[in-house]
Amino acid sequence: MTTQTPKPTTIHETEVxxxxxxxxxxxxxxxxxxxxxxxxxxxxxxxxxxxxxWNRYPGxxxxxxxxxxxxxxxxxxxxxxxxxxxxxxxxxILAYLxxxxxxxxxxxxxxxxxxxxxxxxxxxxxxWTAETDDGRVYRARYLLMAIGCLSTPKEVxxxxxxxxxxxxxxTWNWPEGEDLAGKNVAVVGTGSTGAQVIPALAETxxxxxxxxxxxxxxxxxxxxxxxxxxxxxxKAEYADRRDRNRNHPAGVFRDDNEKNxxxxxxxxxxxxxxxxxxxxxxxxxxxxxxxxxxxxxxxxVVEFVHSKIAEIVDDQEVADSLKPEGYPLGAKRPVVATDxxxxxxxxxxxxxxxxKTPLASFTETGIELADGTTEDFDAVVLATGxxxxxxxxxxxxxxxxxxxSLAEAWGTEGAKTQLGLATAGFPNMIIVANVGSxxxxxxxxxxxxxxxxxxxxxxxxxxxxxYTMIEAEKDAQEKWAATVEEVAAMTLWPNGDSGSWxxxxxxxxxxxxxxxxxxxxxxxxxxxxxxxxNGYAGFVxx
Ligand code: N01
Numbered sequence: 001m002t003t004q005t006p007k008p009t010t011i012h013e014t015e016v017x018x019x020x021x022x023x024x025x026x027x028x029x030x031x032x033x034x035x036x037x038x039x040x041x042x043x044x045x046x047x048x049x050x051x052x053x054w055n056r057y058p059g060x061x062x063x064x065x066x067x068x069x070x071x072x073x074x075x076x077x078x079x080x081x082x083x084x085x086x087x088x089x090x091x092x093i094l095a096y097l098x099x100x101x102x103x104x105x106x107x108x109x110x111x112x113x114x115x116x117x118x119x120x121x122x123x124x125x126x127x128w129t130a131e132t133d134d135g136r137v138y139r140a141r142y143l144l145m146a147i148g149c150l151s152t153p154k155e156v157x158x159x160x161x162x163x164x165x166x167x168x169x170x171t172w173n174w175p176e177g178e179d180l181a182g183k184n185v186a187v188v189g190t191g192s193t194g195a196q197v198i199p200a201l202a203e204t205x206x207x208x209x210x211x212x213x214x215x216x217x218x219x220x221x222x223x224x225x226x227x228x229x230x231x232x233x234x235k236a237e238y239a240d241r242r243d244r245n246r247n248h249p250a251g252v253f254r255d256d257n258e259k260n261x262x263x264x265x266x267x268x269x270x271x272x273x274x275x276x277x278x279x280x281x282x283x284x285x286x287x288x289x290x291x292x293x294x295x296x297x298x299x300x301v302v303e304f305v306h307s308k309i310a311e312i313v314d315d316q317e318v319a320d321s322l323k324p325e326g327y328p329l330g331a332k333r334p335v336v337a338t339d340x341x342x343x344x345x346x347x348x349x350x351x352x353x354x355x356k357t358p359l360a361s362f363t364e365t366g367i368e369l370a371d372g373t374t375e376d377f378d379a380v381v382l383a384t385g386x387x388x389x390x391x392x393x394x395x396x397x398x399x400x401x402x403x404x405s406l407a408e409a410w411g412t413e414g415a416k417t418q419l420g421l422a423t424a425g426f427p428n429m430i431i432v433a434n435v436g437s438x439x440x441x442x443x444x445x446x447x448x449x450x451x452x453x454x455x456x457x458x459x460x461x462x463x464x465x466x467y468t469m470i471e472a473e474k475d476a477q478e479k480w481a482a483t484v485e486e487v488a489a490m491t492l493w494p495n496g497d498s499g500s501w502x503x504x505x506x507x508x509x510x511x512x513x514x515x516x517x518x519x520x521x522x523x524x525x526x527x528x529x530x531x532x533x534n535g536y537a538g539f540v541x542x
Contacts, residue, residue, distance in 0.1 A: 009137050012111075014040040016459070017130060017140035021110050022050020024146035024432040024448045026097060027071060030104045031456050041106075042114040042130075042138065048101045050148050052093040057171040057193065057383075058179060059200030060090035063221065063282055063336035064443045067234045068253050070096060072242040072449060077103065079235055087223045087281070111136075118397035119143055121427060126469055128428065141468060144455065145393065146432040149440050149516075152391030154384055154507060158188065160361030167379035171197055172386070180205050180379055186367070189383030190216055195337035197383055198349075208349045209375060211359065211367075214499060215324045216332060217305050218340040222280025249520025251438070251446025256286035261297035264288075273304040281336055291330065292491045298328040305329065312341040319344075321353040328492040332500045333440070388501040389435040389515045390415045400426035414504075414511035416481040418472035418538045419528050421454070427471040430455055435515045436484055440502075442521045450521055454528050458536070467541040476538030481513070488514035 016032055018025045021043035032039045045053045062069050066083035081096060088096075101107050116138075119130040128143040153172050169178065171193045181204040187194055190212045202208050234241060245251050261269060276284045290297040306323045313319035322341065324332075343349055352359075358370040366376035387394075390410050398406035404425050410416075417423045420437025422430055432455070433439045433447045462470065488494050494503060494514050504510035517524055531537045 009135065011129075012040065012136070012138045014038050014138065014140045016040070016142045016144060017042065017128065017138050018144045018146050019116055019130075020050055020146035020148060020151075020432075021045070021048045021101075021106075021112075022052065022146065022148055023071075023097070023445055024148075024452065025050070025110075025144075026100055026104075026106055027073065027448060027452045028144055028146055028432070028455065029106050029109055030100075031073070031452055032459065033109065035456055035460060037459060039109060040138065040140070041110040042116060042132070043110055043112050044115040046112050047094075047098070048106070048110070049094045049097045051150060052090055052097060054151075054172050055174070055193070056090050056094075056176065057169075057174040057197045057200075057381075058204075059196035059198075059338075060171075060193075061196060061221070061223065061338075062088050062090075062093060063192075064252060064445075065281075066092070066226075067231070067238075067241070068245055068443055069093070069445050071100065071445065072238075072245075075238075078238050083226060083231060085223055085225055087221055116396055118399070119429070120397075120399040120403075121401060121429075123401060126428070141428060142459070143429045144432060145429060145434070147392040147434075149389050149434050149444075150386040152387045152395055153382075154387050154391075156382065156384065157508070158362060158384075159359060160363070162362075163364055164362040164366070164380060165364050166366070166377055169379060169381045171381065171383045180381075182206050183378040184376065185209070185379045185381060186211060186375070186377045187381045187383055189385060190214070191383065191385055192216075192333060192335045192337070193385075194383035195335045195340045197381060199337065199339045199343040201381070202343045202346055202349050206348065208346075209377065210344075210349065210351050211354055212321065212351060213354050214332070215322050216335045217302075217324050217329045218335045218337050219282070219284045219305075220277065220280045220340075221336050221338045222278070223338060245443060245446050246450075246525075247522055249438075249522055250282075250441065251443035251521045252282065254283055254286050257288050259288060260290040261288045261294065261300050262290075269300060270304070273301065277304075277308065282334070285330065285334060292328075292493065295328065295492065295495075298330070298492050301329050309341055312345075314345045318351050321351055321356065328495050330491075331493055331495050331502075333502070385501060385506055387507050387510070388440075388504070390504070390510075391507075398426065398429070400429070410511075412511070414481075414513035415515060416477050416513070418477040418480050419531060420480075420517060420524075421451070421528070422470065422472040422539065424472045424474040424477050427469050430458075436480060436517060438517050438519075438521045438524050441516045441518055446521055450525055450528075454532065457532060461532070461536075462541070465541075470536065470539050470541045473538050473540055480538070484517050485514055488518045491518055493518055 015038040018028050018041040066088040115133045116130050117133040130138045184207045185205045186209040188211045276287045310319050360368045360370045368374045394407035415435040417436035433451045499505045503512045503514045
């Protein structure tokens with residue numbers, strides 16, 4: 001009998017290991033590599049793109065304008081890339097990120113189809129050891145978590161769903177080319193994803209049933225092709241435009257009305273809302289300065305959107321079901337979509353309001369409602385959301401000092417960070433545009449660039465001053481977590497029974513903390529710069 005010697009595991013050694021090759025990971029790789037760091041990226045997907053690789057469902061589109069939802073750090077790149085529509089479709093963003101990967105020769109330092117399952121801090125060596133789900137090992141001084149805020153789907157919690165034997169499609173992992181044309185389809189979920197996939201599917205499927213639990217405020221996108229000369233005009237003044245983005249709390253190019261609702265009469269109120277509704281997009285949120293701060297102002301915008309729903313939707317019973325009640329506009333992420341309310345006037349589209357008629361169970365072929373009615377479908381589309389911010393961290397076995405588990409720490413106390421950049425007990429693990437920073441409340445690309453630039457400054461400083469370890473101070477972290485909560489409490493974001501993923505309320509048992517930093521990228525930038533200028537105050541370095 002021969003005994004086989006196990007093959008020694010090859011350990012991939014690097015200085016900086018980046019998890020994720022989306023907008024954050026690609027910029028980190030380019031920036032840190034060009035500053036002389038040894039950087040390696042691991043990515044679960046077979047391609048770059050992150051969120052924009054996976055979420056390729058029909059209708060997927062970003063609600064930040066194309067010319068702003070792109071990198072600002074290379075003048076030639078921003079001059080040479082031609083966007084064609086006001087808001088970029090998923091495929092356009094993916095094409096852009098593939099171009100970036102090729103143009104800056106990034107692929108050679110990315111391992112695709114590589115999913116980290118664990119990462120352990122080795123105190124004696126001051127290194128992270130990360131393992132993949134197929135047994136490969138990486139060792140690095142710094143572990144940069146560029147894994148996105150909305151990358152891990154919420155587990156399916158629909159009654160009896162495992163009984164259903166028909167086709168199941170998930171918006172967060174849509175099969176290439178699948179369009180469901182001519183089929184009887186049900187969509188579960190009416191968040192940003194549902195509101196995009198529903199109108200797109202309605203055009204091709206035979207019959208579409210929408211299962212809605214909580215209605216959302218859906219603002220029309222008004223997407224359109226860029227007009228002749230429009231892109232050239234942006235490019236001529238790109239630096240100024242990017243500068244304006246960096247100086248708007250939401251990291252976008254937006255003209256906000258400085259007036260409060262109380263400053264105007266009923267006529268101006270309606271006219272302002274109408275104009276912004278017609279203009280489309282997130283700009284609608286800039287209708288008045290106090291929309292997210294004064295309940296009465298928010299009530300006014302809610303009333304306006306309700307009136308729009310009643311005006312657009314023919315069947316007033318359906319319209320009533322589509323009207324969000326009991327939480328302010330904005331407490332759940334406002335939804336921007338094309339022809340969403342109009343879609344419910346189509347003869348092939350039916351709304352089931354499961355708050356009125358609860359879903360008793362899925363059956364082998366469809367659903368049964370509490371009133372005994374049944375419906376059968378060829379396919380069910382799940383647009384049921386994400387275990388936002390923390391889900392992609394806690395599904396990995398991340399162990400810090402003293403073998404402490406991140407999933408346990410965040411699972412009991414909630415996800416607390418120092419300035420959204422690191423969490424106590426997990427040295428040299430740096431978090432990119434996620435919990436504790438503006439992230440999802442801003443143009444993600446602006447937020448990401450701000451983080452990447454701060455991290456590059458940090459690593460340069462560490463190198464120059466001979467430091468090899470940085471860790472969040474526990475006290476500073478507690479203070480920052482309290483600040484994040486306090487700032488959110490000044491707004492209407494945490495209000496109402498919205499079940500928002502902003503505070504983990506869509507996941508049963510998840511500790512509820514308001515996770516993004518609501519003051520926006522300008523104040524946040526000041527806070528992180530102040531820490532850096534004061535010797536990285538709130539962090540311990542050695
Ligand atoms: O996820 P969601 P999403 N039974 O959590 C429903 C970004 N994004 O993928 O509210 C019945 O918002 C759930 O109902 P309820 C954007 O930041 C951006 O749509 O929990 N329903 C809800 O309706 C966005 O906010 C863009 O009652 C169930 C839906 O599923 C974020 O991604 C495009 C259910 C989930 O909505 C997430 O959006 C797309 C159940 N058991 C996404 N479980 C753009 O840039 C869940 N639901 C335009």
